[in-house]
Amino acid sequence: MFEYKTRVRVRYAETDQMNVVYHGVYAQYFEVARVESIRSLGVSYKEMETSGTIMPIVELHCKYLRPAHYDDLLTVKTILKELPTNYKIEFYHEIYNESGKLLTTGKVVLFFLNAITKEKTTMPPTLKDKMAIFFQ
Amino acid sequence: MFEYKTRVRVRYAETDQMNVVYHGVYAQYFEVARVESIRSLGVSYKEMETSGTIMPIVELHCKYLRPAHYDDLLTVKTILKELPTNYKIEFYHEIYNESGKLLTTGKVVLFFLNAITKEKTTMPPTLKDKMAIFFQ
């Protein structure tokens, strides 16, 4: 299993008039967490794209247990339970506030696609080699 | 069953560098569609809030089948399969492009809460009376 924690500070722009983070914003928190999790392995998603592999999101699932508030310093956990063997990768996310309360859980499913042909492909070896260590 | 269709035009701001609508933006399209669906019954969500009932989102589920693109005039369908009997309401959504292709499906679960006490409540009678007609 691969796990990584990132910090995200809630922006004023991300709140709504219910005084909480707008539910659609969590997609961005998950995005930041995924990208930072692979950066922690020395891999840049930006470079993956320019090297020819894009990762469009095909599913997003969120459960909002407790609201996040303005200026909260959130901890966003990224969890990869299985090393992908085909064109699909599933990330799980958990968001905690500074008191350690679990606020949100999420699951994001992405495909590996060839940036040019848009055909399904598999995880680039540069990433797979780094990830594989966590699944031995 | 209650069904309603709304139109939403994709903004440039909503695209990302993959030349598609960013996946987190769909939460907003679903929001617009829900609000317009109840407005079609003569009920304003804004007034519901000022009358003391708020509806926080507790779950969001999206499947992205095909991408939406800049300037697409999307049709967002809102479907209520069951009239809620307690504090919970489940909306289903489908998004189609101008060629009638299904791009996205979604499910959004909301609670009815008392705006002051934040305690669970039920659908306000003003809305329930209008909705009930579709479930006879």
Added chain:
Amino acid sequence: MFEYKTRVRVRYAETDQMNVVYHGVYAQYFEVARVESIRSLGVSYKEMETSGTIMPIVELHCKYLRPAHYDDLLTVKTILKELPTNYKIEFYHEIYNESGKLLTTGKVVLFFLNAITKEKTTMPPTLKDKMAIFFQ
């Protein structure tokens, strides 16, 4: 002078915890208004881009006189005071609420660039021909 009015409904996502529209969101309202103003002339900004002319924003100026609120049906006016003679175009915007109160004024400066070379160019003839009528 060319003037055009568009309607935009404020989304919940666009409010912040001050119970008003977040100030950065107005850039999107102005965008929608510009695009609809040229669509009213039979010209699609999307097609302009695919035909090889992009219009990046180089300046944005907003004055917030009164706040816009959730669910407000705003009227966004787009004003072109002068027909551009070079690579630069300046749009003025005014946003009114349903009571006719002026909420926001704005000015947005854009360049005409060749989509491939990114070099400065001028307004495409398809748009200029339609615009010119308003400046005779």
Added chain:
Amino acid sequence: MFEYKTRVRVRYAETDQMNVVYHGVYAQYFEVARVESIRSLGVSYKEMETSGTIMPIVELHCKYLRPAHYDDLLTVKTILKELPTNYKIEFYHEIYNESGKLLTTGKVVLFFLNAITKEKTTMPPTLKDKMAIFFQ
């Protein structure tokens, strides 16, 4: 003069199909920079709000000199040239990329308002005392 530098990493969500950061997003970068600049003085904008002073934005001005791109680690400078003497405060901003190139300049004008009465007020002493040191 008071100056402070903050880092902001560009999110995928913040790009648009021109492969650059959408111009409306800079309002958020400036917001983050202002809030972090006063946090560096030991003052929390969140606490200022709960203590009764809100700071709505009344003007926003941006000049976009060069585009910011996905995953850029931006340095956002916040500059206060004068200590406010009344209800108005003017922040200047400059955004640099990792090569030290100036991408964007901005100016944001805010008011100090009483959170309850919405009447104009002045900078809270907790902040003014900390700020004053930079203007002696």
